[in-house]
Amino acid sequence: MKFDETYDRACKDPEGFWAEAAENVHWYRKWDRVLDNSDAPFYRWFTGGQTNVCYNAVDIHVANGRGDQTAIIHESPVTNSQQTLTYRELRQRVSRFAGMLKANGVGYGDRVIVYMPMIPEAVISMLACARIGAVHSVVFGGFAANELAVRIDDCQPKMIVASSCGIEPGRVVEYKPLLDSAIEMAAHKPDACIIFQRSQAEASMIDGRDIDWVDAISQVDDVDCVPVLATDPLYILYTSGTTGQPKGVVRDTGGGIVALKWTMKNIYDMNPGEVYWAASDVGWVVGHSYIVYAPLFNGNTTIVFEGKPVGTPDPGVFWRIVSDYRVKVLFTAPTAFRAIKREDPNGEYVGKYDMSSLRYLFLAGERTDPDTLIWARQQLNVPVIDHWWQTETGSAICSNCVGIEQLPIKDGSPTRPVPGWQLRAVDDDGHPVETGEIGALVARLPLPPGTFPTLWNAKERFFESYLGHFPDHYESGDAGYIDEDGYVFVMSRTDDVINVAGHRLSTGAIEEVLASHPDVAECAVLGVNDALKGELPLGCLVLNSGVERDVSEIISETVQLVRSNIGPVAAFKLAVVVDRLPKTRSGKILRATMKKIADNTPWRMPATIDDPAILDEITAAFASIGYPKS
Ligand code: COA
Ligand code: AMP
Secondary structure, three states: OOHHHHHHHHOOOOHHHHHHHHOOOOOOOOOOOOEEEEOOOOOEEEEEEOOOHHHHHHHHHHHHOOOEEEEEEEEEEEOOOOEEEEHHHHHHHHHHHHHHHHHOOOOOEEEEEEEOOHHHHHHHHHHHHHHHOOOEEEEOOOHHHHHHHHHHHHOOOOEEEEEOOOOOEEEEEEEHHHHHHHHHHHHOOEEEEEEEOOOEEOOOOOOEEEHHHHHHHHHOOOOOOEEEOOOOEEEEEEEEOOOOOOOOEEHHHHHHHHHHHHHHOOOOOOOOOOOOEEEOOOHHHHHHHHHHHHHHOOEEEEOOOOOOOOOOOOOOOOHHHHHHHHHEEEOHHHHHHHHHHOOOOOOHHHHHHHOOOOOOEEOOOOOOHHHHHHHHHHHHHHEEEEEEEEOOOOEEOOOOOOOOOOOOOOOOOOOOOOOOEEEEEEEEOOOOOOOOOEEEEEEOOOOOOOOOOOOOOOOOHHHHHHHHOOOOOHHHHHHEEEOOOOOEEEEEEEEOOEOOOOEEHHHHHHHHHHHHOOEOOOOOEEEEEEEOOOEEEEEEEEOOOOOOHHHHHHHHHHHHHHHHHOOOHHOOOOOEEEEOOOOEEOOOOHHHHHHHHHHOOOOOOOOEEEEHHHHHHHHHHHHHHHOOOO
């Protein structure tokens, strides 16, 4: 079936469309209703159905004769090691670890935090939770203890599974001290911590609370998958909102399986048995969906990559892995390609490897700038597909669905809405804007299966943040335009979220940390353009009157403060001290104007500005740290 026909069917008969897709999934009990609208605008998919994520990801393939196929390849240039697990071995390790969870009192509905680097044990922990109906919440290793503590208090885990360390190029990141201090800070205390010891840094254990992974699984029985409701949560994944309190995005079980399995063939054109590689991290949504769940649901081989696009050891590592394992689809963030292009502009490393297995490169996490896209296409000689999605949606909102029909590529656009998505660009009152004009991108409810049904323990926040502004529509938080062919161009956020190396960060959260410095009276954080990471946070600090300390000392303290409160992943290294911040007469800080000054994009004096002279001071302050970049 061609794209237009498929898209129209999903719009006209969503229940028929998704019920058909659900036939491709194993159910212990079929659903009572495909789409339950009894509590609209809070919709649920496949209510009454019973299934299990782990069964659909692992056991089903052993049952169907794929037991000896490689399920997971761990490629770790930072430890100079490789490891593979077949589906049969994966089932054995997951059912044993699930047995350990059960033996330690973790059961259906309990939460488990997973704080792990890119090792197979991270995937095993996630699948083991799903096996017994526990809800996992993976926390990215680049966050500081405080961020982990906030997540512990919000989801109240019965257990935390962690590794002794992660490995960043040139340094070992010890996770255990971060874990200990997070638990110390949190009001909620887990019953137990399971620690996977790595030889690069052995963690010291706390008696009565910490259990060594190897000991923990040594005397327990394997357990089988338990049927759970389609509407039960599979996981909670925290993402940045506009404040310091992250949002706990919930993914449900049935919709999650149906949608992700459908995308593997229809978006990525993957057939069972082929090798798929999402070069991301299990701490992000891309990792949940496309390192772990979707490729396994589809019977593919997935690669767990512990390294960086450059420096581990060189900008050819991606091509080596594609060539060694015959990867068909590579999925990563544009920033990874910018990093490779910077070190190997002429693509000399690409030429060293057999890239003949690669059919498509998919990019997401931030807008792919046409320069990067064209460079990647020239080097790899395959279609480069930008696709747009969010933690909330779990898979792409817009993509070229090459498994259905490859549409012409327009550089700078993630193509058209995926079947199941009805998208508009609207003005502030919710009226559609003209074709080609920028508006808020909103999607008509109900959203397709696999999208988030709510925020963890925060239904009201869910409604207010996403559904309250435009009736019957989901507010994506992104702005963009739709052209005459229905192609969507996603241009910017409508809120205070910035995108640093494909990672979503809240400027509000960074401001909260900066404001806690004793010498800072007021501050504003903007995302300024960066040639490598897309955006970088830049802080403007107003100091308390009477502070006479060395300004550079204060700045380096604030840099350290963000690093220890949010984490190195915030990449907060740029700050200036100013006398005042530009504001409207009603007191709103003019962050957008400041960003334009720092980026050297055209700007107009805001009509509502309180004192235009402040902008000259801001311009001078930015110039003192080399902004705008020439
Ligand atoms: N654990 C601990 N620290 C981590 C970490 C982790 N899992 N991941 C990153 N960090 C640290 C880094 O060491 C770095 O610390 P530093 O300030 O001491 O150097 C900081 O967080 C910023 O990391 P990163 O954003 O990775 O920047 P980088 O300069 O080290 O590398 C790129 C730049 C472009 C190579 C890198 O960002 C990259 O590979 N991006 C791919 C993006 C991606 O996969 N996004 C996922 C969404 S699809
Ligand atoms: P996250 O929830 O961390 O995946 O970040 C989602 C946000 O990243 C989106 O709301 C966008 O702002 C941005 N984003 C992701 N993919 C794209 C893309 N292909 N084009 C433009 N922006 C993107």
